[in-house]
Amino acid sequence: MRDKWLIILLPSLALLSGCWDKIELEERGYAVVLGLDKSEEDHMVDVTFQIENPQVGSTSQSVAQNEPPSDILTITATDIISAKELANSIVSREIDLSQLQTIIIGEEFARSDYFNNIIGSSVRDPEIRRKMMLIVSKEKASEFIHSNHSKLETRPHKYYSFMRDRWKDTGYVPLSDLNRYFQRTANALFLVIYASTEKEPEIRKSSDNYKAGQVPQEAGDPAQMIGSAVFQNGKMIGTLTGEETRYVLLLRKKSIANHYVDSFKDPIDNDRKISVRLLKEKKTTVKVDVEKANPEVRVHVPITVQVLSSPSLHNYAYTKERQRMLKEEIHEDLHAKIMQLIKKTQEEFGGEPFIWFQLARREFWTMDAYEDYDWQKKYRNADIQVELDITIESFGSQLKPPHVGRGD
Amino acid sequence: MIRVNNGLIRKRELTAIVIFLYVIQLMNTTPDTLFKFGKNAAWVLPIISFAVMLIPFLVLLYIVKKHDAGLVELVFSLLGKRIGSFVMFLFFLIIFSALMINSRNYTDVFNTMFYSKTPVPYLYVMLIGASFYIANRGLENIGRTAWILCPLYLFVTYILIFFILEDFSVERIYPIAGPGLDVLLKKGTTYSSIYGESILLFALYPFVHKFKDFRIGVLYGWIIGVASLAFFMVIYVSIFDFPAVQDIAYPFQQLTRMATLGTIGHLESIYLATWTVASAIHFSIYLYLAAFFLSKMLKLKEFEPLLLPIAGLCVLAGLISPNIFVGNALRETLIQTSTGILVLFPFILWGIDRFKGGKKANAG
Numbered sequence A: 001m002r003d004k005w006l007i008i009l010l011p012s013l014a015l016l017s018g019c020w021d022k023i024e025l026e027e028r029g030y031a032v033v034l035g036l037d038k039s040e041e042d043h044m045v046d047v048t049f050q051i052e053n054p055q056v057g058s059t060s061q062s063v064a065q066n067e068p069p070s071d072i073l074t075i076t077a078t079d080i081i082s083a084k085e086l087a088n089s090i091v092s093r094e095i096d097l098s099q100l101q102t103i104i105i106g107e108e109f110a111r112s113d114y115f116n117n118i119i120g121s122s123v124r125d126p127e128i129r130r131k132m133m134l135i136v137s138k139e140k141a142s143e144f145i146h147s148n149h150s151k152l153e154t155r156p157h158k159y160y161s162f163m164r165d166r167w168k169d170t171g172y173v174p175l176s177d178l179n180r181y182f183q184r185t186a187n188a189l190f191l192v193i194y195a196s197t198e199k200e201p202e203i204r205k206s207s208d209n210y211k212a213g214q215v216p217q218e219a220g221d222p223a224q225m226i227g228s229a230v231f232q233n234g235k236m237i238g239t240l241t242g243e244e245t246r247y248v249l250l251l252r253k254k255s256i257a258n259h260y261v262d263s264f265k266d267p268i269d270n271d272r273k274i275s276v277r278l279l280k281e282k283k284t285t286v287k288v289d290v291e292k293a294n295p296e297v298r299v300h301v302p303i304t305v306q307v308l309s310s311p312s313l314h315n316y317a318y319t320k321e322r323q324r325m326l327k328e329e330i331h332e333d334l335h336a337k338i339m340q341l342i343k344k345t346q347e348e349f350g351g352e353p354f355i356w357f358q359l360a361r362r363e364f365w366t367m368d369a370y371e372d373y374d375w376q377k378k379y380r381n382a383d384i385q386v387e388l389d390i391t392i393e394s395f396g397s398q399l400k401p402p403h404v405g406r407g408d
Numbered sequence B: 001m002i003r004v005n006n007g008l009i010r011k012r013e014l015t016a017i018v019i020f021l022y023v024i025q026l027m028n029t030t031p032d033t034l035f036k037f038g039k040n041a042a043w044v045l046p047i048i049s050f051a052v053m054l055i056p057f058l059v060l061l062y063i064v065k066k067h068d069a070g071l072v073e074l075v076f077s078l079l080g081k082r083i084g085s086f087v088m089f090l091f092f093l094i095i096f097s098a099l100m101i102n103s104r105n106y107t108d109v110f111n112t113m114f115y116s117k118t119p120v121p122y123l124y125v126m127l128i129g130a131s132f133y134i135a136n137r138g139l140e141n142i143g144r145t146a147w148i149l150c151p152l153y154l155f156v157t158y159i160l161i162f163f164i165l166e167d168f169s170v171e172r173i174y175p176i177a178g179p180g181l182d183v184l185l186k187k188g189t190t191y192s193s194i195y196g197e198s199i200l201l202f203a204l205y206p207f208v209h210k211f212k213d214f215r216i217g218v219l220y221g222w223i224i225g226v227a228s229l230a231f232f233m234v235i236y237v238s239i240f241d242f243p244a245v246q247d248i249a250y251p252f253q254q255l256t257r258m259a260t261l262g263t264i265g266h267l268e269s270i271y272l273a274t275w276t277v278a279s280a281i282h283f284s285i286y287l288y289l290a291a292f293f294l295s296k297m298l299k300l301k302e303f304e305p306l307l308l309p310i311a312g313l314c315v316l317a318g319l320i321s322p323n324i325f326v327g328n329a330l331r332e333t334l335i336q337t338s339t340g341i342l343v344l345f346p347f348i349l350w351g352i353d354r355f356k357g358g359k360k361a362n363a364g
Helices: A002-021 A058-065 A080-087 A116-122 A141-148 A157-171 A178-184 A240-250 A320-349 A357-362 A366-375 A375-379 B011-027 B030-041 B042-065 B071-114 B121-137 B141-164 B181-190 B198-207 B211-239 B252-257 B268-296 B304-317 B323-362
Strands: A028-038 A044-054 A070-077 A094-096 A102-106 A133-137 A190-196 A225-233 A233-239 A259-265 A271-277 A285-289 A294-311 A383-394
Touching: A002 A190, A028 A070, A028 A080, A028 A116, A028 A157, A028 B011, A044 A080, A044 A141, A044 A157, A044 B268, A058 A271, A058 A383, A058 B198, A070 A080, A080 A116, A080 A157, A080 A294, A080 A366, A080 B121, A102 A141, A102 A383, A116 A233, A116 B211, A133 A141, A133 B030, A141 A383, A157 A225, A157 A259, A178 A190, A178 A259, A178 B030, A178 B071, A178 B211, A233 A240, A240 A320, A240 A375, A271 B071, A294 A320, A366 A375, A366 B030, A366 B304, B011 B030, B011 B141, B011 B268, B030 B042, B030 B181, B030 B211, B030 B252, B030 B323, B042 B071, B042 B181, B042 B198, B071 B121, B071 B198, B071 B268, B071 B323, B121 B141, B121 B304, B141 B198, B141 B211, B141 B268, B198 B211, B198 B323, B211 B252, B252 B268, B252 B323, B268 B304
Parallel strands: A028 A094, A028 A102, A102 A133, A133 A190, A294 A383
Antiparallel strands: A028 A044, A044 A070, A190 A225, A225 A233, A259 A271, A271 A294, A285 A294
16 A cells, blocks of 8 residues: 555656746746846945736737836846845746846946946856846936837847847947956956937937947937947946947957948048948958067958948049059048057057957966966057058949939 | 677777766866866866876776786785775775765756755755666666767767857967966876776776777777867867856856857756756766675675665765855865875786786796
């Protein structure tokens, strides 16, 4: 008789063991965006959760017609995990971070000393994944999340995942996730996507010299993501514009954003611009010499150019002389801007976002020798020369500008 | 091919067993321990440890070939009954404490990374229970289970690299010498007993079909294990970078959480499954060896009845350590102390063998 009970009990031991950590899909509230803000209290943080409503945008939408696509709430707590626990005193569903992909940090909080403590301790929780995308918002993160309602994407997680893919095409923002933060924060400057929903538009001649919030825009989605926030030693210290961010990516040895559209002064008609697509098909080569008192860095960037449009309607394709003019113009313009950016990183930030530290590290035999060398400090006085190798590859799908009265 | 079930294992089964003994190290806390001293060059340590452990292994291989007898028989015939029993006890202690400490560490990983609400004792009982089930069926069964699962296991483990390629940059392993060559050599030697099981595996020699099967089987599995551990440690550094890699508790599990296949994330569930099965096989080998040494020490004819009490004792003793940091500290002490014993032991045996052989030749 006793054996019979054993036969029933033993399998149940194996079968029911999952019930301790069981997850009922119905009872879950998936937080898709997390916002971090400086709290008025010391050593506290305002955590904003945007919890997605799975019924919206699915076949069961008819049941929940009056429900919004997501719910947003802010909790003040000592860290993310306790905020999550506290939030469950308000939200009916158990908050789950496993689908969380985006963390938005208010600029004020990013500039405070406490930021590194919160981020550094959050990775202890296995629910926080190292692939989560970091975004710094100019305003408070809670305000950003509240006002960021995309018209094309009903569901917030889709919006962020599409926006994350766009950076590859534009190069206006860096790729910033938690893993990269921990990789770089000790060695170099770390760039984070800069975003804003507050607008103070400024019209500029150069098409990409904007930071988030400055892009002249009328109507459309409220959030702009362009430029980057610069972090050093776990703290935000400044910003770069979209254009500068592009140059940073260009100067890195391995960058994942390999092509983008840029515009340059028309060499014949100086008031107008020429739009070209810049492609980096080969790797940038960087040589770092640490033997001298001030390190020497030699950068060689191969760039391929495709001419997309020239509003001045001058024909650059047919004569070699004009091609050379265009090439020189692009070279001069790019080179000047790049050197300005390098100077800015050396003098203003005192560190480099180009991940050259990895190449400097190669020159040392042991880790201790590298640490004693103090690359960040030496970089400030480094002698850096950038060489651009520009090839004009194609002139678009028109042989000549269209004939409207004036021919060429 | 249908083979007669004669209780002996062949080359491939032995290779698979050794693979499950060693390849799994890249998924547990071994990399953590090595990164602590080896910094960004910690991947060299397994290779140094292998080189150091290989010498006593070859010495023992020579003695075993000469006498055509397993480790246990050699010890008893060369050292006598009393010292032989003591040596068996020593081996039992080494393997049992390794079983206890490592299995507890694995349980902690399951608990922290996947089942945070499930009580540790329960997870522990399930893990050791599964290992006991495999071990109880005998060595041939362990070998066959390992052989069937080993290709899948290696495939799943290695395919992870393709899922995380985006974040990979091999330049992060520089400076090549890490903490300095002297530190690497010293630590590689002190920690060489991460491969100490290779010496204890000689106890299984009587269950292996041929001498050649044993030699090639162990060496193949061992080399695959060393290469995998070193290779994955390069991957860890190339993805997390130094010094961040030193702060990560379970690099493999963290890696599986970062892995994406296109837009599909959360691949860690596949790895949880493979890892669970692999660890059950891993500990079944330990259980089997522990029971084997204990039975020889007590001069029992059968050792299968000892499996259950040892499994039970392992769970009870393993639960004493409150968390993984205590467990890791214990593991380091164990590795360091057993290194001395395991490296020197084959030379002692060899010396005695020479001495006795010389006497015999004189007498004859």
